[in-house]
């Protein structure tokens with residue numbers, strides 16, 4: 001995170017003697033990034049964090065991409081994915097490249113170990129579920145529709161609550177960095193002088209939920225910490241509970257942000273995707289498309305214009321809302337629109353959208369600046385008819401008509417003032 005925080009006990013100065021109640025010294029650990037010139041936290045352990053044994057390599061995590069020389073629109077339906085593994089081993093990579101990996105996880109069991117991603121930051125989006133993320137920086141209580149940002153190197157364990165009978169099974173999306181960059185708020189949202197979130201930012205410090213107590217677990221025994229590094233998961237044994245921290249301070253720690261706390265920026269005419277940006281890392285951005293008032297020009301076209309995002313591949317993960325204007329899209333769908341092909345509204349949806357004042361769609365988007373590739377798991381869930389879903393008559397005869405002088409007469413759906421046309425329509429990019 002860009003701003004300073006602290007939790008627990010701290011000595012008055014860095015790198016001085018700080019003693020436990022029994023007189024022994026606490027073990028200070030500087031948890032630094034970018035060669036100690038990037039965001040850093042200073043952590044105080046009861047026991048030296050260096051006491052690890054029993055290391056061995058468990059399994060490879062290297063994603064195997066297929067059809068890497070094929071560019072086409074894709075629609076992957078994740079709803080049929082069966083539960084498997086735990087919140088780490090159950091992650092199924094669907095798309096990725098050298099900068100990031102996107103996975104969906106429907107865990108079937110809990111974690112009886114702690115985990116550390118030693119090669120990238122993680123952004124978890126909790127689609128269904130709630131629970132507790134125990135970390136070395138403290139405890140994060142998370143709920144449905146939370147983003148959880150877990151910076152590289154953080155030791156953590158995810159414990160999900162039992163889902164109510166009327167709720168879907170636990171499911172979450174994972175976007176993690178593969179290029180050693182960090183997932184942060186866009187710099188333009190922050191003051192250059194103080195890192196304070198500025199007035200034009202769609203969220204601010206009050207929306208971010210940092211780690212809280214309990215922080216310290218002082219237990220002896222054998223504790224497994226699985227560490228992802230070098231595209232493999234390794235197991236290490238700690239002689240003490242790995243979350244034996246009594247205090248920390250700094251600007252490097254995990255936090256939660258609920259997507260419902262994102263305040264959409266709306267306009268008289270269609271607002272572009274950067275207004276929805278939530279986070280970024282090197283070579284990719286994460287955006288939140290949230291329920292919002294639509295464009296209020298009397299002749300506004302509320303759905304997006306056709307667009308070529310020439311430097312980006314776009315992946316959308318559909319969370320909730322009415323997707324009737326998008327053929328075949330359902331909750332849990334992921335679409336990939338590659339940079340080489342324009343995309344936009346499906347046939348007939350432009351006229352149907354006229355007069356709409358509100359959209360209830362909720363989606364998470366990840367735009368990458370280098371081509372994304374699917375995995376075999378993605379192809380197994382791919383709707384191969386999707387690339388042809390733009391074929392057909394876009395402007396039915398009953399729609400608006402153009403006069404000889406070039407002016408336009410509104411069609412059956414009218415303008416925004418038409419009281420029959422005020423229901424929500426699809427608006428996602």
Ligand SMILES: [Fe+2]
Pocket residue numbers: 307309314337343429
């Ligand atoms: Fe798009």
